[in-house]
Amino acid sequence: MAQPPGRALIVGAGLAALRGAESLRAAGFSGPLTIVGDEPHPPYDRPPLSKHVLTGAVAADATTLPGRHGLAADWQLGTAAVSLDRQARTVRLADGRALPYDRLLIATGTRARPWPNPHEGRLSGVFTLRGRDDAAALRRALAAGPRHVLVIGAGFIGCEVASLCRQLGLPVTLVEPGATPLSRVLGSTVGGLIGAIHAGHGVAVRCGSEVEWLEAEGGRLVRAHLVDGGSIATDIAVIALGAVRNTDWLEGSGLSADCGGVDCDARGYVLDTDGQPDPHIAAAGDVARFPHPLYGGRRVALEHWSHAVAQGIHAGRLLAGAGPEVPYGALPTFWSTQGDLVVKSAGLTEGADAVAITQGDPAAGRFVALYGREGRCIAAVSVDSARWLPAHAELVAARAPFPPRGAATDRPKAVTILEPGLP
Template sequence: MTGELTQGRIVIVGASLAGLRAAETLRAEGFGGELTLVGDEPHPPYDRPPLSKQVLLGRVAAADAGLPARRPVDAHWKLGVRASGVDPVTKEVLLADGGRLPYDRLLIATGTRARPWPNPEEARLDGVLTVRTMEDAAGLAERLDAGPRRVLVIGAGFTGSEIASACRERGLAVTVAERGPAPLVGALGGTLGAFAARLQRAHGVHLRCGVTVTSLLGSGGRLTGAEFSDGTRIEADVAVVALGAVRNTEWLADSGLAAGPRGLACDAGCRAFTMYGIVTDDVFVAGDVARFPHPLFEYQMLSLEHWGNAVEQAEVAAHNMVSPGPRRRPHLAVPAFWSSQFGLNIKSVGVPTFSDQVTIAQGSVEEGRLVVVYGYRGRVTAAVSVNRAKWLEHYRRLIETAAPFPPAPGAADRPEAPRVVPSDVPDPKVLSHGPTVALTGHLPDRRLAVVRPAG
């Protein structure tokens, strides 16, 4: 049995972080068959987090943001070729160039792309950009080098906020427009959203919340400015559209798999579901495109746009692709991510949006060093640190053991009178930026699904 699983043909669609780590894990676990990686970008796998940070500061060339190999993968690389479909009956991946790749087992790791500006004509204006790929970041860095008079960032999620931070570090004037009440609020809730708003303003960002950009203005094909929903206008030479990510699932529309705008659904072992909710045993999913149930969060289906999740889920998926049933593992890692902006290190464990209350357990907003702990129905579900990274491991254990919320006092730097307040995670509909963790299941008390009784 195991002998069969370590032979045959495996195709991985998606040649970024998850695809690469899966390929390496397959080989490390003894897969000796034929391995093919398909990627629509013309580059070997590269690392995206530096693209919105070091690269925009001009300290690192975008082309240098590669990934180190853990081991040789001995694979066929089909780069610069888009996969256009899957035929689950003949077990073939269809390629946009007309080719067909037969597989015995398939891993889907197609990730996400930047959500484009909704008006295509305005999106084509010279100076309107998104940041997702190596070319995007190189292009924006070049624009910033040219010293624009003002940069407009549309959407104040992590990417938008990091871009604004890089602009300010370069001394450039920047306006951030966010439809929600504060930056980062979609991922971190009200307490840290308010903190982020003060932080941005203290660093000279012209932050505008509660407004939308209704149109991008141009002259002679070049961006000249933008108009807001309250009728005001600003002038800008560069507009960065940071409206969150779109999952790359359209190519699976005719595959019969449970793929849609929220991702491709899979079980805890990374096996994809069909559209009928039946689990497959030859199609696996990992990384940003996956939507999977997590026992720590009431088996809610999660879609995580996290570097760490891409690595860990790829390792589990690859292990399960070459292991017989009883030896398969569930993907149970506690979600974690980081962001650095405006000189601060923000780190998160758990799922902050899976919360009803928060408390500042250590430090304070005034100090600029703090740990915010999130609870849902009386247990700890997440913690976010600002310049307090060494403490997160402690809170990770509390999350893993479903410890009671609010957490017991103990830290030397705890506030004298800790307050528990609502977590104020807004409905994603009101935000410009998408949340980087999407709770995609149905919690009736969150009104993610509205049931209307007949009559």
């Protein structure tokens, strides 16, 4: 089994980094392995942070992932990487040290997009939710019984937090500039159906609205002012405006990277600014932007748990020199628990020109939506209907004709083709 010489360095200490390290070792790499993380915590599971941790069912420090102790790795936690010198093959840390590498895995992930006004973003009562410490702080605030919670942004995290507030019996308003919740990801047709479910559970859904500024008294949030002149009295605001990929430290390295991710070739090697792969560097997880074979080689960067696992494993084998260097192209899958509502997806909705409800009934709050592009299935989303999703995922993986042919149990007799309403 082939094995690269020298030192392996992984920058990032999340799920993709851990699975990459495990894969590197499993593929036969026995050299020195160093793992760098900007947070002081060992790798932990992020999905519970916006769910069980906020309810208090799971403590934030109980989300640590197993497996790190068997890696024979040197863990450098609590110190961020600040620059990469590819000629010297070193990564410089914030404390001034330079770590050498012969094989480098970039798995720096993302951070929460902050509120655009830094002063307002630091007010007492204003939160983002990305890391373990964020979740612990927000949990304490929610447990204190706020009079009202405002969630700014109705993506998956925003919807999860809003529904969780209703579980806790807290009044909550969800503000979103788009036409519906989740419209940027699922389109306004399916997003509208999910939004109606949230509204039925008591979430005050205000779409087509935008918060302009946050007002404080004595350094504490008291009110959010809207662009249209209205305002919302609130003592907690959760900023859920998406994520920013952690690529700043790669500036000046000669790699092709920007706020949308670091570019990789089909195998997983990182590209330089001339479009040439660096055979010593791979990337995995949220930060990696790569050509997906299922979508015509379109470059995508995915923030999915299953993707971090699969691409981390692939990158570890790649850097270990184990097996053929095949393109990475796992089918993207994702899930979101929003109160008692479970949303799961397979494939990517971007570019869809049609959507159809192919199982269940939206009026009952349980259905599957299948997305098509140019007569082919490209994605499927299930709402409280996970048992139907695997069959739809097979259609997506096979790029089967859209709309689907043939009969199926619980499929509407007449499948109506709708506009997806994607931006």
